[in-house]
Amino acid sequence: MDRPDLSRLFRLDGRVALVVGAGSGIGQAVALGLAAHGARVICADRDLAAAQTTVALAAASGGGELTAYEVDVLDAAALTRAVEDLGAVDILAVTPAVNVRKRLLDYTGEEFDRVVALNLRGAFDVMTAFGRGMAERGRGSIIGFSSIRSLTTEPGQGVYAMTKAGLVMLLRTLAAELGPQGVRVNAIAPGVIDTPLTAPIKNTPDWYAAYGAKSILGRWGRPEELAGAAVYLASDAASYVTGTVLFVDGGWTAVDGRFTPPS
Numbered sequence: 001m002d003r004p005d006l007s008r009l010f011r012l013d014g015r016v017a018l019v020v021g022a023g024s025g026i027g028q029a030v031a032l033g034l035a036a037h038g039a040r041v042i043c044a045d046r047d048l049a050a051a052q053t054t055v056a057l058a059a060a061s062g063g064g065e066l067t068a069y070e071v072d073v074l075d076a077a078a079l080t081r082a083v084e085d086l087g088a089v090d091i092l093a094v095t096p097a098v099n100v101r102k103r104l105l106d107y108t109g110e111e112f113d114r115v116v117a118l119n120l121r122g123a124f125d126v127m128t129a130f131g132r133g134m135a136e137r138g139r140g141s142i143i144g145f146s147s148i149r150s151l152t153t154e155p156g157q158g159v160y161a162m163t164k165a166g167l168v169m170l171l172r173t174l175a176a177e178l179g180p181q182g183v184r185v186n187a188i189a190p191g192v193i194d195t196p197l198t199a200p201i202k203n204t205p206d207w208y209a210a211y212g213a214k215s216i217l218g219r220w221g222r223p224e225e226l227a228g229a230a231v232y233l234a235s236d237a238a239s240y241v242t243g244t245v246l247f248v249d250g251g252w253t254a255v256d257g258r259f260t261p262p263s
């Protein structure tokens, strides 16, 4: 058997990546990271101007070939159009999610439905829409974004946590169903990352500091710190990796206390 060129394990030249949610935060960093490693990246977002900003940023952060595309994953007709417009996609990363931070007894049915609709149904629709073509072509890598909240929760995180745990099982099942056709499916589970999604926490200094102190590394993560995990899972470096959850959380889920006992 030919030995692979290990120096090129992470290269993505010749592959097409679709990053949904590429207009902001982690999706933006993932799009730039995949492009910097050679993929042709379609930066999709419901906010086209934000996706275009990501394209414009590429020159300053590793370069590559990027284009912007408008799609709302909650719009079934738009997703069907996207499959027709975009053609063969080798790598799919999906980030859109929403969190309504409220105790369960205060949650309305509308809020529950809104969080589930984007975090689970939206992910399901986009992954199955593009997963079908990947399975037909016999190759592909799908990456979903779960969270530390798939494992650990706290008051006010219930519905979000539920969707992030559910997403893991969606991805594992997709991995089981598409694996025989050469499609790998994995989750990345970030810890606390400075993005617009977590801006309400940043605006509350005690909360922001408590979250920073909770992880082993004692700080928040930056969106760029998720790019490496996505490049890895997209690339041949992860050719034997499927159905897994890669935590990029500064050690948040490895420790259970907020107190270091005296030695």
Ligand SMILES: NC(=O)c1ccc[n+]([C@@H]2O[C@H](COP(=O)([O-])OP(=O)(O)OC[C@H]3O[C@@H](n4cnc5c(N)ncnc54)[C@H](O)[C@@H]3O)[C@@H](O)[C@H]2O)c1
Residues within 6 Å of the ligand: 020, 021, 022, 023, 024, 025, 026, 027, 044, 045, 046, 047, 050, 071, 072, 073, 074, 094, 095, 096, 097, 098, 118, 122, 145, 146, 147, 148, 189, 190, 191, 192, 193, 194, 195, 196, 197, 198
């Ligand atoms: N930021 C964190 O601390 C953190 C922690 C754990 C997990 N995560 C997960 O990582 C992922 C990315 O989070 P982020 O902080 O980068 O979020 P973000 O809010 O910064 O970015 C989400 C992007 O998705 C787009 N989007 C929203 N709804 C859409 C729709 N219907 N169709 C298409 N695009 C849509 C938005 O326009 C935005 O560009 C999410 O799944 C989130 O749950 C984030």
